[in-house]
Amino acid sequence: MPTPSTPLGEFDLIGKYFTRPVQRVALGVGDDCALLQPAPGMQLAVSSDMLVEGRHFLSTVAPERLGHKALAVNLSDLAACGARPLAFTLALSMPRVDERFLEGFSRGLFALAEAHGCELAGGDTTQGPLNICITVFGEVPPGQALLRSGARAGDDVYVSGTVGDARLALEAFRGTVALAGDHFEQARVAMEQPQPRVALGLALRGIASSAIDVSDGLLGDLRHILQRSNVGATLEVDRLPRTAVLAAQPLALQRECTLAGGDDYELVFTAAPAQAEAVQAAARQAATPVTRIGRIEAGSVLVLVDAQGQTVADHFGSFDHFKS
Structure with missing residues (x-):
């Protein structure tokens, strides 16, 4: 026994x-x-x-x-x-x-x-x-850490990888979205098994002027950079990189997922226009695509625009542990 x-x-x-x-x-x-x-x-x-x-x-x-x-x-x-x-x-x-x-x-x-x-x-x-x-x-190394406080007017705004699939998976779990089996698994992996962009962060030292990771939603996290740097920004919402699975969803849901979804763990960062080639070289070195999604402006206002340059109403929130 x-x-x-x-x-x-x-x-x-x-x-x-x-x-x-x-x-x-x-x-x-x-x-x-x-x-x-x-x-x-x-x-x-x-x-x-x-x-x-x-x-x-x-x-x-x-x-x-x-x-x-x-x-x-x-x-x-x-x-x-x-x-x-x-x-x-x-x-x-x-x-x-x-x-x-x-x-x-x-x-x-x-x-x-x-x-x-x-x-x-x-x-x-x-x-x-x-x-x-x-x-x-x-x-x-001293003096080489990427901070939230270094963005300057005229800088470009970039994001790594794709955003929004983690939020799409959450909506599927909630029953508000129906996804085919393989599409659901793709979104679920994004939510449950994100890939930290360590190699990209290392490659961007000396190139990026500021950086933050996307944990609570792209807009909310970008605002942290803007607040710490005392600047504003224009964000081209339809340029945000997304997978084919998310791109097949209604536009309103796409924007909600990419702008306010959170749990992406991609990097949002800024760099001077003169660093554009260096940014792409860093992306290749890290085997991580990056996409330019906007620019830093003087002032303190964050403006959202669509592919035609028209203003998009900013009703997007971000995750807050005590408000969400």
Whole structure:
């Protein structure tokens, strides 16, 4: 008669699923503190993000994709800063020890971590509602970090990749949009498994004048750049890059998804017109397409225009954790 397996405790759980050899971290999992060793002369870039079940992800998400996304949203912040990933910590709360969940979650987490040379340095686990908090550490040479405050009148505005599919997937889950099976899966991957644009952020150092990642909606995040830089902008809404799946939807839905959807984790950035060729060279180097979508203006007004140059009413919001 088989012997029932002994339930994992906290430290057994950490040892089995989250302890790995480290190379770039001086001291990792197992002590009260991790010891990080940035390259000589580098500054540390630090960012934290929390993912809460029912707020940031659905209970139906595959654990492997959730592990990927939990780290991806943090790596996206490093990308927007032009920082190279170094290490991260993980704080994980869950209702019970579910080894099937932990196996998939850790597999997705570490696959992305290895792809970006980012090592787990420590963290915490506890019992409670499913909640994931990651703090990521990167390194960047002094004076080379991409900031939100550098946009200047006359700069071009760009966005990487395509935007809007994550919001389209959410609408499909809500039942407001019907998507064919393969189209739904494409949109769902965009929502559940975004690709952080780390290589592009690194390539844009010294080229982009400002940058931010698109987490709460393109318009809302662009406004952060405008506010920090004390400028306005003209945005050509019909130039926003979108997939064929989204382009097949009604125009009003396309605009809602691309402008206010969020969860895209693409980079919105600005650069002087004289840097246009350098921007495209950086995009090729990072194997990530970028699209010019507008220009920075003097003043503080954000104006939306369509393909004919006509003004588009700005009724688009952005995600707010306490208002949405």
